[in-house]
Amino acid sequence: MQRREFLIFAAASSLLSGTAGAAPVAGTSLSLPVAINKSGRLRMLSQRGAKAWLLLVLGVLPDRSKSILAQSLASFEQILGELKTLQPGDDIRGLAQALEQDWRVYRPQLADLRADPKAVWAHSESVLAAAQKLTVAYEKAAGTSGGQLVNLSGRQRMLSQRMAKAYLFRQMGVNAAEAGSMLDTAMKxxxxxxxxLKAAAQSTAxxxxxxxxxxxxxxFFQNALQLRAPADRVxxxxxxxxxxxxILEQMDLVVALYERL
Known part of the structure; x- marks a missing residue:
């Protein structure tokens, strides 16, 4: 992708998010299960954005990858704004602010294909860690087994993207050993x-x-994650x-079902 084309795309994605980071509309609020789901989605987006960025750098599925990256950037901004409608207590408010600060550093990295891959790695990890803390805080605030299942199933969405991110970093040769370990841990x-989740008493038919x-x-995903010959890299x-x-799409359905319990 040419630099000019990517800058146009970045500007468009910024317009898509528009006022998403603005103050919430008066009278709107989220329930705690919904907040757990949404903050958990930020964990996933931190990894999905990195995955899409890597695919673009590698020249793999460029049109689809560009769309995924734009969606991820816009969704992250939107959810940050939505979570401002439910911040019970200074603890959650502080964690949400810390996450937003980390995101403001990470987002420009994703909007530039010339960014240092090691910086993308580092920032994707810091944003993930911040989103994890916020999600756990929402789960504790809910204090229910249903909230725990929303968190656990939501984390599966993140892991689906984390595995892909680790695979692509290893293929690129950036932090290869660490990426291999990350992939193995995430798969387990x-x-x-x-x-x-299958054994949970609350899991309906x-x-x-x-x-x-x-x-x-x-x-199918496990098969795709196996090492291939250099000629098969693309x-x-x-x-x-x-x-x-x-697998992300399918897990999204599962999370929604747990959220409704």
Whole structure:
């Protein structure tokens, strides 16, 4: 992608987010389960944005990757604004402000294909950590087993993108050893959490049905995440990108079901 084209795209994505970071509309507010879901989505977006950035740098699925990056930037801004309608206590308010500060540093990195990959790595990690703290704080405020399941299932969305991010960083040769370890850890965490969700007493027949579909996608995703020969690098990255989006979409349905409990 040419620099001029990317700057136009970045400006467009900024317009998409528009007033998303502005003060919330009077009279609107979120419930705690919804807040857990939304703050958990910020964890996912921190990793999905990095994944899309890496795909663009690598020249893989450029049109789709550009769209994913624009959506991720705009969604992050929108959710930051929405969460301002529910900040019970100074603890959550402070965590939300810290997350926003980290995001303001990270966002310009994602909007520039010339950014240092190691900086993108570092900022994606710091924003993830800040979003994790905020999500846990919302879960504690809710104080219910249902809130815990929204958090746990929401974290699966993040892991789907984290695995893809780690794979692509390793393929690029940036922090390769650390990326390999990250990928291995995320795969193990995803598999363990999936079993916990299946075994949860609150998991309805509908939720278990959706989890079975997640399991099907997980099979394909694990295959895509295997190391490939150098000649297959582009195809491998494309497969990881595609399957990570599919498992994300399916997990999103599961999170929504837990949120409604």
């Amino acid at each position: 965490e995803f598999a363990k959490a999936h079993e916990q 509908q939720i278990k049905s959706e989890l079975a579909l997640v399991e099907q996608q997980w099979f 195809k491998a990255a494309s497969d990881v990108a595609t399957t990570s989006e599919r």
